[in-house]
Amino acid sequence: MRGWASLPLSRSRTARTSIFFVVLALVCLAFSDIAVTTANPWQDLMRFFWGIVTPDFFSSAGLATAVLRTLAFAFVGVTIGSIAGFLLALVYRFRIVRTFSAFIRAIHEIFWALIFLQFFGFHPLTGVLAIAIPYSGIFAKVYSEILDEVDPEPRNLLHSRVGALSAFAYARIPDCWEQLRTYTSYRLECGFRSSAILGFVGLPTLGFYLESAFSQGHYSEAGAVLLLFYALIATIPLWVRPRMLPFYVLAAPFFLGDGMPIVWGNVKRFFTEDIVPAPLREGATGESFWPWLSELLVDQALPGIWNTLLLTQMALVATGVLALLAFPLISRHFGNRLSRTGGHVLLVVARSTPEYILAYILLQLWGPSMLPAVVALALHNGGIIGHLIGRQSSFITLRPDAPRGITRYGYELVPRVYPSFLAFLFYRWEIIMRETAILGILGIYTLGFYVDSAIQNIQFDKAMILILVTALLNIGIDILSRRIRKRLALQTMPTC
Known part of the structure; x- marks a missing residue:
């Protein structure tokens, strides 16, 4: 009743x-x-x-390179984010981990990129970390929820001498593997979108060429960039296959480009001076x-x-x-x-x-x-x-x-x-x-x-x-x- x-x-x-x-x-x-x-x-x-x-696909000589770098940033960033997120998910029950994950995912990829640009400049590390850090928090939350919904019965059927790691690998992961794989695939598609829009802050992805074409009124060039992006997303089931993923992940770092060298003095100054509130930096009370x-x-x-x-x-x-x-x-x-x-x-x-x-x-x-x-x-x-x-x-x-x-x-x-x-x-x-x-x-x-x-x-x-x-x-x-x-x-x- x-x-x-x-x-x-x-x-x-x-x-x-x-x-x-x-x-x-x-x-x-x-x-x-x-x-x-x-x-x-x-x-x-x-x-x-x-x-x-x-669309005018031949108006820009760097469009093919932009496509490769868009994919490279996404593969590397999502791979790092998924690994870090999975490790965080294992200890997600602790409040400090949940708070940390909530904080890093609450900051958008573009904000992270703007932060890293100030001391890494237009280095590939800027784009990779801008995707990997917030995605780590997102993966931690979702992976933990998936793991929490696993049926505990298979674990109870194992011998009492089976270690915690073996029990986790053989009784917990297989039960939710399909959900983990499906969500990771979806997040990879999101990574392609995140990688593309990083071009709007100056990184050499598709967003950079789209903004340049629009600002100059070259709509056919902008149309070509959009169509290329739609083609990448629409054909994901055709070329992003489980057998090929290890190859993509291993090859992606080689297509990130070199960028400008990192000046570690700028990194130190950013954390010790630039982000310190001006009154405190000037010695005021x-x-x-x-x-x-x-x-x-x-x-x-x-x-x-x-x-x-x-x-x-x-x-x-x-x-x-x-x-x-x-x-x-x-x-x-x-x-x-x-x-x-x-x-x-x-x-x-x-x-x-x-x-x-x-x-x-x-x-x-x-x-x-x-x-x-x-x-x-x-x-x-x-x-x-x-x-x-x-x-x-x-x-x-x-x-x-x-x-x-x-x-x-x-x-x-x-x-x-x-x-x-x-x-x-x-x-x-x-x-x-x-x-x-x-x-x-x-x-x-x-x-x-x-x-x-x-x-x-x-x-x-x-x-x-x-x-x-x-x-x-x-x-x-x-x-x-x-x-x-x-x-x-x-x-x-x-x-x-």
Whole structure:
């Protein structure tokens, strides 16, 4: 009886939570800037699409090298991140490990790249560590959750003299190997996207050539870069095979390039002088430090937090709406094989294009405001969740006399997939927050804008404090998301 009584209560909580977030997004919309400021946005949009239709693959001599380096950074960074993450997952039960992992994954890859650029310069180590460090925290969290869900019964069947390491290798790993492999493959695809956008901070990956082409108005060249990137992502099942992975991992370091030599004196100065708050570096007492810190928080951190939260909440709800509208595109309960194929193509393009690249393109077309960022975040994350929910809905068996059209959608499928949909949405809340923060580098007044401005003004002490604020904000959203998922009885880590 208790289970039946709790079902309406759970649905009531789910409905109230959904309505609350929709209303909150509408309130945020009233305080946000979503204006289109370009003179001819539709003309610019048509020029962009014409560039994709007429790509120029031979306009840049370094495009092939950029592809290889994009892959090399991803393979090396994800390999290091997965190994470090697995080791952290083994001791993830300790609070200090969980806190450390949460902190390093809360800082976006671009922020890590901006930090390492200050003392490593344009060295391959900058790109590798920018991917490996946050991915270590992500892998630690997910691997630990996968390992915790392993059935303990096989371990109990082993002889009492079997050592802990042997028991782990033979009774625990085989039971979750497929999940570990599947998630690592997905994270490798994410690594390709992360590697590409590192080009926007100057590293020689595909993002560098995309930004150069757009800034010069060469839309055909930009179209060629985008098509190459889509081809890499779409053909992953064809060339990223288990037998070839050892070869890729061993060969990747040789394609990273040399870069500028590391000046270790710059590394020492960065940690001992550059990131020390200016009042303390100049030998002042705490009386001058606190006014300096207060001014930084009031003038930069608080406006950045406000705009980051506004943009995140609007993007979160827009992502949910788009995902609910998109999943029928690939569900077997709607359309025909041809229409579902077209839906798959649309969702692959949406989820394969990094939010940063989408926002950059839309900012060039619509001008600087929150609108390009909201649309970019919604398209990418909505494409991911729509794809997962669409696949999940295809496994639902309907009655022979089930209604069709909008009635089937609203009364048969949405109620059944809605808990999983919310689990995915709240699980990506932290990710949307991370992306929102770094979109400030493009000129939107989120925390990333103030971080980038501080670095440009060689105020690394202010930049590090603002990055710390960004990390704490992301950790807070992650904690809140877990509590909401627990309260609504959603899966802690949704799987599909």
